[in-house]
Amino acid sequence: MGDSIVKFLETWSPIDVVLIAQNFDRFLWGALTTLELTLISLVIGGILSIPLAIIRAGNNPILNAPVWVFTYVFRGTPLLVQTYLIYYGLGQFEWIRETFLWGPILSQAWYCALVAFSLNTAAYTTELLRGSIVNTNRGEVEAAKACGFSKAMRLRRIVLPSAFRRALPAYSNEVIFMLHGSVVASTITIQDLLGVGRWLNGRYYLAYEGFITAAVLYFIIVLMISRGFRFWEKHWLAHLYPRDAVKTKPKKGLASFRI
């Protein structure tokens, strides 16, 4: 029975399903590498972006200028170029190869990708959060002032929690862009999901099989990410939706009022 299925697939399937199945564990390892790189750089970039966004939203010109330059440079150049600069570019200089950073970080492709990805997502997230902070409802800030909140307390209790919530929908895009951007890792020898697709192509000269498998797995990951965000948005942004739409189910025959 099992043999006949394999036989059937080998003769009749337009794509080599058996070969994909045989190498599926490699694809899963690749997906794990992709997820690892994406998630860790999102965490690092996210943590970096909070103080930077506060600086960008404030009006201290000495602090503001360098952060502005940072976000402008990293948003203004392609991720691939940034990654090449860190991986191939820095390695070119002998004095960099002699610093303590070389051995544990810059000599390793994985860390080079992580540095590039983290800085890239930090730049985008900074600007995204800045917009959100600037757009905080003035009434809320004034109310906090009236209650005698200090500046730091206002930021911590009122502005940031509200800004994070309102930034959530835009941030889900950034997460998905970062996942898609992580394919850059495969150009600097990392066996991420796309890297495994390219490996399969290199080994068996089957482009379609390797890339369609990678594509399907990317699709599944993105689906899970957007599902997760939709859940969080419902949870954290419930107060911004029209009350009926969230609390009660739409009545039969009436168009849903949900956004």
Next chain:
Amino acid sequence: MKFRKIMTLLAAATLVLGMASVSAQAADLRVGVEGAYPPFSWKESDGTLKGFDIEIAEAICAEMKRKCVLIEQDWDGMIPALLAKKFDTIIASMSITEERKKRVNFSDKYYNTPAKFVAKKGSGLEISKSGLKGKRIGLQRGTTHQCFMEKMYPDTELVLYGTQDEVFQDLAIGRIDAQFSDSIAADDGFLKTDAGKDFEFTGGDQHDEACHGPGAGMTVRKQDDSLRMDLNKAIKGIRDNGVYQKINAKYFEFDIFGG
């Protein structure tokens, strides 16, 4: 940049296709070449292609009395692009192997040179299963060398690159313990250059018939058998009339056609 390149290629391809349909007789021969594999092919700073493969391609076209249209293609995408009819033949040092013969067909070989390891001078790298265990060996993805290493040294950590240039670059700065490639490509592309002065061949010639095959051939689609015959005739032609030897002498000190 990439997009523009693709568009230019597409435009060129449509133009060629259009012309081909007008006069099917002396149609241009569209040849897929690489451009990142010195001394067989490389790109000058003004964008022109140079190298042994390029000159052989021109000579073959002249012998067949057809006009050559060289189309640059990344190594990974060579066979898929051939199958997608982006060009009619590949002249890019592609070794004739059984694995590739499942997808495409080959002319007779037009050269055959051995494969070798390159490591730092005095590295003491032992070319054996135990000596290479856990070592990081760099090589170009999708080559016969990948097949060889995966078959003979499965415990070695393979670091896969898109181009041979990138392999040399990372070997020079010590990201990999050694590299494995065609000996001529390593000699002219790396060892004879400034970056390669501290490196040497190690372990002698490596050959596995199933992986390396009889040598490099010109690749054609399976259904294009008449083109294959024409190419064979042309290879014999330039061997007999001395054109091959003249090109050979420009690049190498010995006849690389092999026995």
